[in-house]
Amino acid sequence: MVKDPGKNKRLLWREVRRNKVAYLFISPFYIMFLLFMVLPVVYSFYLSLTDVQGIGMVKWVGLRNYINLFQDERFLQAIKNTSLFAVVQIPIMLTLAVILALILNSKRVFLRNLFRSVYFLPVVMSLAVAALAFSMILNKDIGLLNLVLSRMGFSPRDWLNDPDLALWSIVGLVTWRWTGYNMVIILAGLQNIPQELLEAAQIDGAGPWQRLRHITLPLIWPVVFFCLILSMIGAYQLFEEPMILTKGGPMDRTLTIVLYLYQTGFQKFQFGYASAIAYSLVIILLVVSGLQMKLSGGLKD
Amino acid sequence: MRPRSSHIRELSLPMSVAAQIATYAFLIFFLILAAAPFYWTLVSSFRSMGEIFSRPTFLPSRFTLENYVSLSGKTLFWRWTFNSFFVAIGYTLLGLFFCSLGGFGFAKYTFPFRDILFWILLGSMMIPYHVTIVPLFSVFSKLGLVNTYWSLIVPGSANAFGIFFMRQYISGIPTDLMDAARIDGCSDFVIYHRIILPIIKPGIGALAIFLFLGSWNNFLSPLIFMRTSEMFTLPVGLAALFGQWKVEYGQIMAGSVFTVLPVVVVFLSLQRQFIEGLTVGSLKG
Numbered sequence: 001m002v003k004d005p006g007k008n009k010r011l012l013w014r015e016v017r018r019n020k021v022a023y024l025f026i027s028p029f030y031i032m033f034l035l036f037m038v039l040p041v042v043y044s045f046y047l048s049l050t051d052v053q054g055i056g057m058v059k060w061v062g063l064r065n066y067i068n069l070f071q072d073e074r075f076l077q078a079i080k081n082t083s084l085f086a087v088v089q090i091p092i093m094l095t096l097a098v099i100l101a102l103i104l105n106s107k108r109v110f111l112r113n114l115f116r117s118v119y120f121l122p123v124v125m126s127l128a129v130a131a132l133a134f135s136m137i138l139n140k141d142i143g144l145l146n147l148v149l150s151r152m153g154f155s156p157r158d159w160l161n162d163p164d165l166a167l168w169s170i171v172g173l174v175t176w177r178w179t180g181y182n183m184v185i186i187l188a189g190l191q192n193i194p195q196e197l198l199e200a201a202q203i204d205g206a207g208p209w210q211r212l213r214h215i216t217l218p219l220i221w222p223v224v225f226f227c228l229i230l231s232m233i234g235a236y237q238l239f240e241e242p243m244i245l246t247k248g249g250p251m252d253r254t255l256t257i258v259l260y261l262y263q264t265g266f267q268k269f270q271f272g273y274a275s276a277i278a279y280s281l282v283i284i285l286l287v288v289s290g291l292q293m294k295l296s297g298g299l300k301d
Numbered sequence: 302m303r304p305r306s307s308h309i310r311e312l313s314l315p316m317s318v319a320a321q322i323a324t325y326a327f328l329i330f331f332l333i334l335a336a337a338p339f340y341w342t343l344v345s346s347f348r349s350m351g352e353i354f355s356r357p358t359f360l361p362s363r364f365t366l367e368n369y370v371s372l373s374g375k376t377l378f379w380r381w382t383f384n385s386f387f388v389a390i391g392y393t394l395l396g397l398f399f400c401s402l403g404g405f406g407f408a409k410y411t412f413p414f415r416d417i418l419f420w421i422l423l424g425s426m427m428i429p430y431h432v433t434i435v436p437l438f439s440v441f442s443k444l445g446l447v448n449t450y451w452s453l454i455v456p457g458s459a460n461a462f463g464i465f466f467m468r469q470y471i472s473g474i475p476t477d478l479m480d481a482a483r484i485d486g487c488s489d490f491v492i493y494h495r496i497i498l499p500i501i502k503p504g505i506g507a508l509a510i511f512l513f514l515g516s517w518n519n520f521l522s523p524l525i526f527m528r529t530s531e532m533f534t535l536p537v538g539l540a541a542l543f544g545q546w547k548v549e550y551g552q553i554m555a556g557s558v559f560t561v562l563p564v565v566v567v568f569l570s571l572q573r574q575f576i577e578g579l580t581v582g583s584l585k586g
Contacts, residue, residue, distance in 0.1 A: 015413050021489040025406030026418065028399040029459040033425055036456040040436035041428065047436060100331065103324060115328055117572060118335050123579060124564045125339070126518035128536035129557045132543055133338045136345060136550055144341045147357045180335065184576055237431055240520050244540055258431050265435045266525060278432040285429060 048275035065276035075277065077252050078260045079284070081167060085256070086235035089171045094227055096175070097182035102216070104183070105190045116187070119180035127177070131244035134173045135160065138245075163253045166246050170254055173241050178234075182227045189223030190216070229289060236285055257281050342561070346554040353550050368551035378556060380531055381538035384450075385560075388523075388534060389516040391454040396512040397505060399459035404467025405493050409479060426461050431521070438525055452526040453516070453534075463508050470504035471497060503574065510571070510578035514564065535560045 016023070048065055052058045069075050100119060104112050122130065137144040138159040146156035159169045193216060201211050239258040242248055248255035248263070257277065265274030345353060346368055348361040372378050407419060437456070438447065446452045474497065482492050498505070523534040533541060539556045542549050568575045 012413055019410055019412035022406045022410035022412045022415075025402045025410075025489075025493075026464075029403050029422060029461065029464055030418070032456065032459045033421070036437060037425060037428055037433060040433040040440065043436040043440065044432060047439075096331075100328075103328065109328075110325075115332060117569070118332050120576060121339070121565070121568070122335055124514065124568050124575075125561050126520070126536050126564075128518075128520040128540050129342075129560050130338065132539060132553055132557055133342045135543070136554070137338060137341055142354060142357050142550075144337065144357065147359070176334065176338065181579070185580055188580075233429070237429055239431070244543065261431060261435075262521075266438075271435050271439060274435045278435060282429065282432055 044275045044278055047272050048279050049272075051270075051272045053269055053271065061272070065273050066280070068273070069276055069280060074252060074255060075257075075260060075280075078255045078257045081252075081254060082236055082238060082256045085167060085170065085174075085238060086232060088167075089174055090228065090231045090235060092171070093175045093179050093231065094182060094224060097179050097186055097227070098220075098224060100179070101183045101186040101190055102212075105187060116180075116184070120184055121180065122177045123181045125177070127240040128244060130177055131173065131241050134169070134176075135245050138169050138172075160246055161250050163250045166250055166254045169245060170238070170241050173245065174235075174238070178231070182231070185227055186220060186223055189220045193219050229292060232288055232292065233285060236281065236288065257284070339561070339565075342554050342557050345550065346558045348551065350549075350551050368555040371549075372552040372555045376542065376552060376556075377530055377533070377538060378559075381533050381535045382559065384527075384532060385517060385534040385536075388450055388453045389513050391450065392458055392516040393509055393512040395454060395458040396460055396463055397509060400463030400467050400508060400512075401471075401498065401501065401505065402493065403459065403464040404469075404471050405497055407464065407468040408471035408474075409476065409497075422461050422464060434521065434525055441526065447526055448528045448532050453519070453522055456522075458512075460512065463512065466508060466511075467501070467504065470501050474500055506571070506574045507578035510567070510575050514579065517560075517564065 049060065049062060050058050051061045051065070100115075103109060104116055106112075109115070125133075136142065140146060140156060140158040140161070143159070145159065150156055157165060159165050197215055197219075198211055201215055206214070237258050238256045239262065242254040242256050242259050243262065246254040248259050258281070261274050261277045261281070264270050264277060344359075344361060347364045347366070349363070349365050349367060352362060407415070441447045441452055478496055479492050482496055487495070518536065519534070520536045520540070523532075523537045524540075527533050527537060530538070530541065535556065539553050539560065542553050542556070
C-alpha cells in the first residue's frame with residue numbers, strides 16, 4: 001500500500017527509536033550471544049582449519065583435520081561408544097520413567113509425593129559428586145554393589161575396569177541420575193490429559209489396557225518425544241561421568257566424543273584438531289535430531 | 302494442571318491385592334536404588350580411613366569425624382566452598398536481572414524484529430556448549446580472563462531458557478496495570494522494578510534455583526577455566542582429590558556431603574519451585 005519506500009523505512013526507524021527501551025532490556029542476551037556463542041563458533045571453524053597448538057604458531061591446513069578424524073581410530077571408537085550408549089541407555093530410562101509416571105499419576109498410591117520426591121532427588125546431586133559416589137559404589141574391593149551381590153550369593157565383578165562392563169556402569173549412573181527428571185516431565189504431561197476423554201472411553205466400554213494404549217500413551221507421546229530429543233542431545237554430550245568414573249578406559253571402551261574433545265584440547269592442547277572434533281559433534285547432533293524429527297513425522301502419517 | 306471436580310471417579314487400573322503388592326514392591330525397589338548413593342556417601346564420610354579400605358559393611362563399625370577434620374585442615378576445602386558460593390551467587394543475581402528484564406521486554410513490548418530476535422533466542426538453545434569451549438578458552442586467555450571469577454559468572458548469565466521462562470510468566474500479567482502506572486508518569490524501568498518484579502516473585506524463585514544449581518553443579522567450565530587449585534570450585538576440587546595417586550575416599554565423601562546437603566535441604570523445603578526451576582523451559586514447551 002505504501003508507495004514511498006523511503007517513508008516506509010523512516011516509519012520503521014521511528015518505531016525502533018520509540019521502542020529503544022525494549023531493545024535495551026533484551027540487549028544483554030544478544031551481546032553475550034555474540035561474544036560467547038557466535039564469535040566462538042565462527043572462531044572454532046577457523047581453528048578447525050589450522051593446526052594451532054596451545055598459544056603457538058598458526059598453520060593453515062585446510063580440511064586435513066577433518067580427513068584425519070575419519071581415519072582416527074580413537075575418534076571412531078568414541079562415536080561408536082557414544083551411539084551404543086544412547087541406543088542402550090535412553091530406551092531403558094524412558095521406559096522406566098513412563099512406567100513410574102503412570103503408577104504415580106494415580107491418586108490412590110500411598111505416599112505418592114514421597115516417591116516422586118525421592119525419585120527426583122538424584123538430579124539435585126552435582127554430576128561430579130554423583131560420579132565420585134558411583135566410583136566408590138562400583139569399586140571392585142570396597143564398593144556397595146559388590147557387597148550386596150556377595151550377600152545375595154553372586155560373585156563380585158570389576159565394574160569399572162572390565163572392558164565389557166565399564167560402559168554399563170556409565171549407563172547405570174546416567175539412568176540413576178535422570179530417570180526421575182524425565183518422570184516428572186511425563187507426569188506433568190499425564191496430568192494435562194482431559195479426564196472427560198478417559199471417562200467417555202470408559203462409558204463406551206474401553207477397558208483399562210485399551211484406555212492406556214489408545215488414549216493415554218498416544219496423548220503423552222509428544223512429551224516422551226521431547227524427553228527423547230533432550231536425552232539424545234545429552235547422550236552425545238556425555239562427558240563428566242566417563243571422565244571421572246573411568247577416564248575413558250578400559251581400552252577406550254568408555255571414551256566419548258566430548259571426552260576425546262577435552263583430552264585433545266585441554267590435555268594435548270591441539271586446539272585445531274579439537275575444534276574439528278567439536279564441529280563433527282555438531283554435525284552428528286544435527287543429523288541425529290533431524291533423523292528423529294523425520295522418523296516421528298513418518299510415524300504420525 | 303487442570304482442576305478436577307471431586308465427583309469424577311479415579312480412572313486408573315483396578316487392582317487385585319497381589320497386583321498392589323507387586324506395584325509397591327516395584328516402587329520401593331526403585332526408591333532404594335534412588336536413595337542408595339546418598340546413603341553410601343553419607344555413611345562413608347563417617348568411616349575411618351582404615352575401615353573404608355577393608356571389607357565393606359552396610360554400617361560403619363564406629364562413627365568418626367576424622368574425614369571432616371582432614372578435609373578441613375589438609376585441603377583447600379573452605380576456599381573451594383567460598384569460590385562455589387561466590388560464583389553461584391554472582392551468576393544467579395546477574396542472571397535473575399538479565400532474564401527478568403529480557404522476559405519483560407519480550408512479553409510487554411511490540412517492536413520491529415521482535416519475532417526474529419525471539420527465534421534467535423530459541424535457536425541458541427540448540428547450540429551445544431561444548432562446541433564453544435575451545436575457542437572460548439583461547440579468547441579468554443588472550444583477554445586475561447582465565448582463572449578469574451568473571452569467566453564463570455558472566456557467560457551464560459543472560460540465559461535463553463531463563464528469558465523464555467520469564468517471558469511466559471510476565472505475559473500473564475494484565476497490561477492495564479502498566480498503562481495506569483505509565484499515565485502516572487512512571488518510567489519503564491520503574492514499572493519493571495515496582496510492578497513487574499513483585500508480581501513474578503514465585504517465578505523468580507524457580508529461576509533462582511535453576512540458575513544457582515546450574516552454577517553450583519557445573520563441572521566443565523570451572524575444570525577448564527580455573528587453572529590453579531585456589532580457584533577451583535567444590536566439584537572440581539573434589540574431583541582433583543580423586544585424581545591423586547592415593548585416593549582419599551574419606552575426604553572426598555565428606556566433601557560430597559557438604560556439596561549435596563545444602564541443595565537437598567533446600568529441595569525438601571521448596572519442592573514445588575525446585576521442580577519447576579529444574580524443568581524450566583520443558584514444562585511450558
